[in-house]
Amino acid sequence: MKWNAILYGLLFSGLGAFSYLLLVNYTELSAHVADVLYSKGAFVFFVAAFNVLGYSTLRISSWMNDQYALNIRKRWKIVVIYAIVMLLLLLLNYSLLVVAKMLVGMDDPLIFPNGGWRILLVVWLVELVILGLLLANRSIQNTLKLQQEAAALQKENNTARYTALQNQLNPHFLFNSLNTLIAEIEYNPDNAVRFTKNLSSVYRYVLQSQDKTLVSLGEELEFLDSYLFLHKVRLGDCISCVCDIPADLTEAMLPPLTLQLLVENVIKHNTITSARPMKIDIFVQEDRLVVSNPVQPRKSRESSGIGLKNLSNRCKLMLGEEIRALHEKEMFIVKVPLLV
Template identity: 80%
Template sequence: MKWNVVLYGLLFSGLGVFSYLLLANYSELPPQVSDILYSKGAFIFFISAFNILGYSTLRLSSWLNNQYALNLRKRWKIITIYIAVTLLFYLLNYSLLIIGKLLVGSYNIFIFPNGGWRILILVWLVELVIVGLLLSNRSIQNTLKLQQEAAELQKENNTARYAALQNQLNPHFLFNSLNTLIAEIEYNPSNAVRFTKHL
């Protein structure tokens, strides 16, 4: 479990570094904005923001699996929440660029000239693929765990049924039943036939 936390942290930090490098280098921002984006604080902020959003997504995914995985009528809520999470990833990238422009005091903070939007969308799509693969992997692991638990419960059920069958065939029970059958054969043969059928 601790290794998963470390691996997830590395994955989200890697996503943050990837986004940082692409957005800072290829968005064709004014030089003042690029200087702010190249600072150590902006780099740490990118990594921290991606880790917070990534771990929040994992927590949300676990909560959704527990709440709605078996309830077929409310599965639309899962889709709605995942769409909201994808939009949050996009807004994170977009807002980081806007914050850089605001810190410099640049005009037209919502406009990214010369292909800046293409880079922003490319980064977002790569993030969605990686996070989607991570969430599907966790979902498959959860399904396998549930199947193993179901197999163990089935095994316990079979063991209990076998023990109950053994108790019914226990020699003392069989001896008493045969004595009752012998007594019924002597005194009431029709009851003996019914007893034998039920035995």
Template identity: 45%
Template sequence: MMKYRNQISNGFFNVLLFSGLGCFSLFFLVRYTDIPLNSQDILMTPKVYLAVSIIFTGVGLSLLYLSRKIRNAHPSLFRNRKKLILSSVITAVILFASNYLLLVTVKWIVGTEHPFGLQWHGVRMLVITWMIELLVSGLLMINNFYRQIILLYERNANLEESSLKAQYQALQSQLNPHFLFNSLNALIAEIEYSPEKAIEFTRYLSDVYRYILQSQERQMVPLREELEFLHSFIFLHKVRLGECITVENRIKPSLLDSCIPPLTLQLLVENIIKHNIISLSKPMNILLDTEESPLRLVVKNQIRSKQGIVPSGKGLMNLAKRYRLLCNQEIQITKDSTCFIVKVPLLDE
């Protein structure tokens, strides 16, 4: 709601600004150029002011719309100093041309013999009017520039806060007593019956904790690192539950350098294990795949819901918020009678 209020407020301000510039230009160009005195009163009417206001507002809003479209389609243009200067020069030329065309139109309306010609005081007032408008436009650009800086600063602060909170929650989910209890029980059992496997279990457990701790300092990680972590994470659960969890990886090798937020796969797989019945008689296959246009990672599993467990959805909500702050993209969640599917965007570094 606040976003729409800001958009309406900015739009109203822009309309007032451009219509004000139009009225200002009309007044000075009519009063202080070579328009005959007996024709000035004809031009200084509410209808003429209204028409000029509409024209200037239309031109100004069109320039803003075009600038926004170019910025969204080619953001690198506005990070290049020379191209930014060129854009400002073009805007200044268009503004000067608008004033000149306004003066020519006014002279043509009153029947001046040479509407395209200008006397010296007419040229001087045209330039003075143009310079004042440039000053006002420059102040507007500076205001918009600093407003964008503030928005980017707030966005970055929210991203850091959300990322740290999400990583801390993911860390807690692995370090909670229930997880430690299950892991230590599995380790004790392996020490008693299979010391060699207990050593392997300890190494994987160490790998899992190391990755979780290291990921706290990163906003994105390559997909290949997440898959390596998932291998260790699944191994721990296989030792505890048996060979009843499989991961079917259909991800193309060319996409392994794409990035996702750290611990994304841990969150999605942990949800599957937490909310579904998994046993040797009812094994769980987790499918990892990708799709294009847009490029996304697909995590799919069968639904065999545990009784008495009501999903809170907090983990997926938190992941969705991280994606919105990180890249302004949404995750997609679909569910039918047999399958649960989560699709998350794959990003560039």
């Protein structure tokens, strides 16, 4: 900021000196007027006036960008204010010559014969070009800065949103699993070892997936085996899953913990007993992963839809498509987009 202020000061001082010399030397003024203008006081005044006008223009430009740049209906005010600044610049050049003629008592101080008006306009146009380039450069810098800030904010926002969406493993799952493990240790120690290994695999996968935006379908299916084993032990082997996935599609990508959410959704919202077992079918159809199950709703359980909405948001963020949830002929079907 300090160096920018110094550079702007040098630019405005140079522009003032340039305009002063052109006006004094090429407007064919009389000897009396020339004597008034050829002085240190007039030169310093002209340079100082250009610095005041230049810095004022920069402040006005910054203020206008903050106030009206994003407001399309008020952008006409920017044009009006810049037009006023342009007229002030012309008036500054004109007033210097008028004041000089008035100081020496010349008649018709407002008139400049012998091509004086042409020089005045040429100087004014050169000043406009230089100031225009300066303002354009500042505008480009501001635009690039805004784009960088917007990109950083968007990245931060996406990361925060994705982290929030991804951290959705049911907190009751660990509590239920530990209770089941205690019972297995007491009544079936061998199965308790298997249960512990699968529980470890589940949480290892959850931790590993935190740093990933997409995983392969093969990884999700491998995780599902461990996840379902824990539920089968807890529910009494009343839940089964049939996967029909072609080998060439196991490398298709999808958000991590997708299958965990869908299976948990089935368990949470359906009655699952030995009398009413649950069968989940998983297959691929038209580049979408399809998970279907018969509807056996719990009487006292109402679905909030938050889990599926979160999954849909994750797919929208990572794959550009939302999921499709359908309720057809007592079957609940969810279709998840895949990156093939």
